[in-house]
Amino acid sequence: MSGPDPAGRLVPVTILTGFLGSGKTTLLNRLLKEPSMARAAVIVNEFGEIGLDHLLIEASEEQFQLLDNGCVCCTVRGDLVETLKALHRRTADGELPELNRVVIETTGLADPAPILHTLIAEQDLASRYRIAGVVTTVDAVNGPATLERHAEAAKQVAVADRLIITKADLVDGWKVDALQHRLAALAPAAERCLVADAALETLLDAETLGGEARADRIAAWFDKAIQAVHDHEHACGAHCDHHDHHHHDHSHHHGIQSYSFVIDEPVEWGTFATWLDYIAALKGEDLLRLKGLVCVADDIERPLVLHGVQHVFHPPTRLDSWPSPDRRTRLVFIVRDIARETIERTLAKFAGVRPAQASERHAA
């Protein structure tokens, strides 16, 4: 799939995930009643939670079904790539209405990362679709226990672009705050909102770097993410004992951590790309997401936008200009069991860059 799409001709694909019982299907059902979803296709994993049947006009053996609001629903029987290709083909043939959005609902236990890199890695899809982000539902009632018990749930949160808290009306306000705090620790760079507070049609517009995102929005995302990650690291530095694995933060987080780096000097792309290859090859499994805005030495006027999921990276895209006066390279990592020091040391050794820690930046 592709990165920025200024012409807006690519169909955005949102991955909707969330643990069992987190309200994912309820949310999807509500969304499907929205007029703006009339030209959307929803892909449901056939092992997923049942919940859309009552919306079907008629049950049939067809893989693709038209819902009463005009939305196309299908189950994944083969692989996701084939389903997306078939959707495009049938749309082009006029068998299905023109699409303006695709939502993939994963199973409750699904790890969204492999779905993301299937979408990134498959060249044939790049000319038709773009990733519109990962939206993860977390319910305020069972979410805290689920996050503690299940590494899969923590990973769904960690890779999210947007976190939607459901069932907040069923618990005390302080419990929602505690959950917010925990989500901020797991995914400081993700947008968070309560399902009740959000305008429904914007819930699925989660992508901040690709798609139709404008340069200023990308810059704003990085500013906010760097600050959020820094604040978390700073808070943790003040209160956490990193050597104590039983401490609340790290034992709850299944080894998941976020780091941000700011690099003052322009980066040599060749060596930096080599470093990306190395980390993808050796730590790919634990590199949940990497987003970057990179000032490349051979073209310092036009920054590169990076987006990686595990061992797969989007082809980097180039912005026409810097969206703000801040021309420093910024990298935001969400990782599992990778030490900050490993990233720093290897960046210095193989890419020749010495990141200033976010905290140092702020101290200066």
Place this chain on the structure above:
Amino acid sequence: MPDKSAELVLGNGRIYTMNRKQPWASHLAVKGGRIVAVGDAASVAPFTGGSTRSVDLKGAMLMPGVVDVHAHLMMGGQAELFELRYASTSSFETIIEKVREKAASTKPGSWIIGGQWGSDLHAKLNSLEALAKLDAAAQGRPVMLRDDSYHNRWVNSEAMRLAGISKDTPDPDQGSIGRDPTTGAPTGLMIESASGLVESVIANSGYYTEEMDRAAMAQSISTLNSYGVTAFLDAAAMQPILAALKGLDDRGELTAWSVSAMPAVEPSFMFGIAGDELIALKEQYRSAHAKPDFVKVFLDGVPGARTAAFHEPYVADPILGCCFRGSTIVTVPDLIRWVGKCEKLGLAVKIHCAGDAAVSQALDAIDVVRSFNGPTRLIHHIAHASYITPGDIPRFAELGVAADLSPFLWYPTSFLEGHKQAMGVERALRFWPNKQLLAAGALLAGGSDWPVMPNPDPWNGIEGLVTRQNPSGEFAGEALWPEEAIDVATALEIFTINSARAIGLGETIGSIEIGKSADFIELDRNVLEIPADEIADIKVMTTWFEGRVVYERT
């Protein structure tokens, strides 16, 4: 009170332990296959009971069993049991005569398989005249003769017919078929992967049976025991090898510790599943003494065939041109992925690097992995660490990489003559900087690469490490880079405790210490007292493996 009686006590020996804290002892005691006491008569007295067998060493030297860090047992055993043997210094005429003799005792249609011809015969064999002579000697039987590097083959017309090789057969990837320069007809010389075209026909013909596999491995291990070897690393263990080792251990017939390196890619000289598919099976082949703990990666070929990867070009050649440096067959990123994957699986990697550029690339890849993964207990090997650019020497110790010293070519040999032709004399002679590696703190581990060496006799290697001269008397008066000679005590460590550490068994074998396996050898003379040029004459009198006699010289 539990019975402290040892099953075996050895006394009155000159026991050289390889334990630097207690280098010498006179007595030791063994219980349950492990050493329970080392010292003098008083040390073993508490362990001596009615059921204890006592052996009087009568002043003989005893030392730990030798550990061979690089051998190919199946081939060694097959060669000993089933194949035509001739010295790698044999002349062309001798080889033809040997084939003629073998043909007389081989039934028509059966393969004649043999080796190993010297690398210096490459040019001579690569001609239609030579092929005609081989055909005449074989009288219609298919013939395949391996070279001394085991990477290349010389086969006859019947063998090529069975393999479907003709003038029109293209060169395979990573290999080439020798051809007559005017007609293009194949000469029977099969370089690197081209060997596989013929080897696979033999493998698929059912020539080697499971019984032959097991007999070959048992034969190899018994040969190793006879030279005092009680542990080895099989450096390209395909499924039949893993199965035979496990099978022998299950029967209580495995008389050496075995560590196996499973090839990442099917090697050109062995056939069957490799890589992920083979690695997935590793636990089913594990037993007390059979440890599939390594993966083997071939990064380049051999200098004599100009398939090793060097920083500087080979001597100009009509086919390869002026500036051919050889090339590595695995990219650095792929090697990084392999090493990274193996570390996750708890496997060390043995990387075949014959040329200095291959060594550099292997070290580069390991450097990357170390930088991301941090320290590991796994010790990766650079196999055949022989042509090394000076800047790479300190990197072995820095990265914790073992230098696998094999085969025993640290003295003048027919290989070296081949290297001189390929690289020029001056570069060819900068071969095996063992002393520099040692001074730089590298872990040096000794191996035979048998059957590349016609036998796995470590005493030949140990003498060579010390003298840098050919122990056989060939190339008399010549020494290879004598400044790189090392002392006897160090050479002994290289073939015992160092190799034990390198194969991941440093806590179990390699020295005579309490708690270690009772693997030791009695020698007919004291290695540390005889002139260096007699070391290769040493005979092993008795070999013990876990306290049991597994070889006795008669």
